[in-house]
Amino acid sequence: MSGSTELGSALRAWRDRTAPAEVGLPSGGVRRAAGLRREELSQLASLSVDYIVRLEQGRATSPSPQVLSSLARALRLSDVEREHLYVLAGQPVPGPGHVSQVIPPGVRRLIDQLDGAPLSVNDAAWNVVLWNPMWAALLGDPTQLSERERNPIWRHFVGPAYSVQQSPEHGARFEAAMITDLRAARARYPADAGLLSLVEDLRSASADFARQWDAGVVGEHVSNHKTVLHPAVGPLVLDCDVLAVPGSDLRIVVYTAAAGSEDADRLRLLGTIGTQVLGAVSAGPPGAR
Template identity: 55%
Template sequence: MAETEFGRAVRRWRDRASPAAAGLPEGGQRRAAGLRREELALLAGISVDYVTRLEQGRATHPSEQVVEALGRALRLSAAEREHLFHLAGLVPPGQGIVPAYITPSVHRMLDRLTGTPVAVSDASWTLLLANPVHTALMGERHGRERNGAWRTFLGAPGRVRHTTRSRQAMETAVVGDLRAAAARYPADLGLRRLIAELRENSDRFAELWDSGAMGRHEASRKTVDHPRVGPVTLDCDVLSVAGSDLRVMVYTAEPGTQDAERLELLAVLGTQELTGH
């Protein structure tokens, strides 16, 4: 099958993208200055094979989620992102849809926090972007696992330790966030499907949703049981980005502690894993 305009655009923007700007090491044997397919796939949360098929025109109907993820990974401007949607035969998300566009200023913030685990999620708690040390800390997340609400109620246990009290507080806060997002973005079908799936398959979610439970995220300390460096206790803050409805989750360690040393080691491990890809 012949290469498509969509595939040519992805390849052109991949060649333009700076590995350093994406938090990736620039060393090693690089035939071109831009991102490798493996790196783009990792940043976008899709398979290398699918990136290859899209670029070569063997996959021609990417979903909205895939196009949005590629746009973020390639750091497209608002106009370029809109153009990529049109090339895919899709209408760019409009009013009433949970916004997923990450502004250049938020990208720059992540670039500068190279040793700090940082992740950016949208109003429905779908992971949009994570820096390498966050991925090293929490592990890679694909498909449904990229949504924090889905993981909370339907996913396998993660690396973060929870007491009964902390888990209840997290569940209530997540339900409150989804309720508020549903009110702000009534036209978002994906959000409505997520809520319906959680109500159908999680008795706990249905109980909280139907009771009108509301909660909020507050600063907390979390212990992450990491399979390679052991337990790491970190302060976790959830920041809101004015005007974009994004949530930025930042993990920091108290200076001079064993936790800080383990976090530094994780930063190195994260870079090594990305280089391996």
């Protein structure tokens, strides 16, 4: 069996074992198998359906490291599986000098247990690695966006913007904290091409980012109040907290509402109606993670 055929077989097996709910997608409708459809993997990995088909059939023989990284993240591969993916594709396995998007099993279990709160998991460059259905219902379906457009730093400074409002003071704190995180990540991973590209593209696309980056602003994450202007349930005033994952660069962003408040009631309603009423949340003032 050739390497490309083995790669295709491995991709099909990983796709078949991945349940939609595990990657933040609705699992309703008639399915021939429990795993992901090619169209769903295409959305998650920001690749065309035709390219997924050619990979699985062994007709696309030289996937780039960027493609492999997207597939590994979308399929939730373990460290060993991710290494095997690169070997099958004939690409060097990323070393410790690159940003990791591997989510430990304990973090996955935590996410499953917090299914009533909108949350996302982000890597050291603040790329969105994982999200739950509540996060998609609150802020819009991220599968409709490219990987770059899912990054909250990119969305804040460049767009497309979230439908979120926050005070100028909180907005300034958010920007300082995120720029500080990017600067620290670049120092830890100076050879990561994706991270370097993100920083340079941000500097080119946003004069505000470039000014603050060059000025060396420094900040830290604090609990933040944000108003999400939701088209179905109305405005929700929520607390946004950033939780660090010990032993990794991952960060979990969680939205919660005060107990007994109208916002908590709206959040529960949002959990009931889910993403079926949404598509993408309409654009508004920037500032969401």
